[in-house]
Amino acid sequence: MFAPLAPITAPMTLFWEGKPLAARHGETVAACLLRAQISHNRLTPVSGAPRLPYCMIGNCFECLVEIDGVGNQQACLTLVQDGMHVSCQNGAASVPDVSSHD
C-alpha cells in the first residue's frame, strides 16, 4: 500500500508485536507501521473488525495502538522512539496484566 520515498538512514528500532522494524527519526508510529505493511493496528471493541489509520491528523482515532504497555495511544500523533514496543489494540484498552486472547 505504501513504499518509502527514500532509503532510511541511521534507523531506530521499533518493535511491532515483538518484531523489530526499522524506524526513521522524526516519523510517527503510524507512518512506520504503514511502511511495514501491517494488516491492521487495532481490532474494534464492538465487532472485532480490523482497522488501519484513516485521517492521520488525530481526528478519527482509528490508529489506536498499545505503546509500552499503555493502551489507546494515537499512533499518528506519537513520534517513534528507539526501542519502543508497539502492539495491536485488541478491542477496548485493557489493564496490563490481562493475559489471554480468545
Add this chain to the structure above:
Amino acid sequence: MTDAPHLHQPTSAAWDADVLIVGAGPSGMSAATTLAEGGCSVIVLDMQPTPGGQIFRNLEANSAHGKNGKNDRLLAALGTSYTAGLKLIQRFRAQPGIDYRPQTTVWEIRPDGTVGWLRGMEGGYLRAPHVILAHGAMERPTPFPGWTLPGVMTAGAVQTLLKAGNLKPEGNVVLAGSGPLLLLLAHQLRQLGAKPSLIARTDRLSNSVRAIRHLRMQALGPVAKGLGWLAGLKASKIPVVSAISQLEARGDTRVESVSFTAKGQHHTYPCDLLVVHDGIVPSIDLSHGAGLLLEWDTSSHSWQPQTDTQGRAATTSDAPCTIRITGDARRIGGAEVAIHHGRLAASAILAALGKTSSGLRKARAWYNNSLSARLFIDAAFPPGLSHALPDDKTIVCRCEELSAGALRQKIRSGCTNMDALRGETRCGMGPCQGRNCMITVARLIAEHEGHSNPPVPPAFRARPPLRPLPLGALANLTNLDPSATELLTLEDTPSHTDKGGHHAQA
C-alpha cells in the same frame, strides 16, 4: 514570559501570558508573530511536533534535507504552495516573546480564557485574557459502504504521509471524491512516479461552468494552477471519470476493489488503496466544547462557529467572551486567507489592548482581498460523496460501528434529540467523540423531520476532556483554578496537615 503586569485583573488568577493560541498552522503562526511583534507575550499550543499545521507539515525538515538532494524531488512535487510556508515558519521560530509548545493537545477551553492542556503524561491549565483558536479544519466525513476497511484513507492522510512519513502509495491507487485537494494530490503523486490508476470525481463539468460567474481576478492564479494539474493528468493518461455516485469499497479484511455508478453504468475496479476527499470543514470540537455558538452554513454543508469579522466568538451568556477564532477553524478559506485572518484577529487584540491600531485596517483589507478566490472553489466543488445520506447498511459512527439503519430506527422511535440518541445508542461516545459522525447524525434527524438542513444547534453536547486525558495526568494537573480547588478541600474529614499537606485525596 509570565511578566504581564499591565493585564492583571484583581479578580483573576495570574495570567500565564497575554494571549494563548491553539494551533501552529498558518493562522496561528501569523497571529502569534503579529502579537509578539506588537509586544504581547504569547503561548502557542500545538498537537504536532513542528510548526506549520497540516498544509506546511514537516516543511522545516524537508527543506533542510533538500540541500543534499534527497528531498528535492518531494519538494518539487509538493510545489510552491507548500514551500511558501517556510518564511512564515522561520519568522515564527525567530520571534522572541512566543512560547511555542509542540506535541500538546488541548482538552478543555472555557470562555473565560482557561485552557486545559496535555503533553505526554503532563497536563494542566493555562489562563490568558485573550484566547485565539487556530486549530484548523478536518476533512468532511463521508460515510459510504466499506469506508471503514483498512486501505481506505483520506486525501489529507496520504498527503501527510508524503510530507511527514516519506511514504508514497503503491499498487492500484484510486482517488475518489471532489475538491482541489484531490486534484492536487493526484498531481503530486504523478510527479513522484506514483500514478493513481483512476480518479473518480463526484463533481461534473456543469459545476465548473456555473462556478465561472464567481470567478474574480484573484482566483485566476489558483484556477490556472488547477487547469495545469488537469492537463498533466490527461497527458500522463490517468483515467478520470466525472459525476460518479454510489461509491463502495469492497473487501474482506481490507479493500480489494472499488465500485461506483457513472452515466448510468456500474463500474468495478481493483484497488489497493482508496483515497477519498469531499472538501474540508471547520474543526468545531474546541469551539463547540467551549460552549460557543455554531451556525449551519448551507453553502458548505457544515457547522461553523458564529464570529464577527475580527474572529470574536459568540456565546449564549452575557459574560464577556475572550475567545477569537481564526483560519480554517473559523471558516474555510485556505492557507493564504488563514494567514491574513490570523493577522487581523491579532491586530484586533493589539488595538483592544491599546498597543497599536495601525495594523488593523491594513490587515482587514488584505483579508478581504484574499477571500475572493474562495467563492469559485466552493461553487466548482460542491460536496459530492456526502451529498446523499448513506443507505441503511452503511456505518455512520466508526467508533461504535452504528449503521445509518440502526440510527434511523432509533430516530423514528422518537430519539430526535442528538444527546438522547447518543445516550440510547452510544453513537458519538467512542474515542473520536463524534468528530466523524456528528454532521451525518444531525442530517439523519433533519431527514426524518423533513428539513433539508439540520436545525441549529443539533450537536452532541460536548464536555471536557475533549481529547483523551490519562488518569495519571488528571491526578497531577498543574495550575488548577484556586477557587475550584478550595471546594475540593471542603470535605467533612479531619484535617491531615501532617501528611500530604495541600494534596486532595479525591
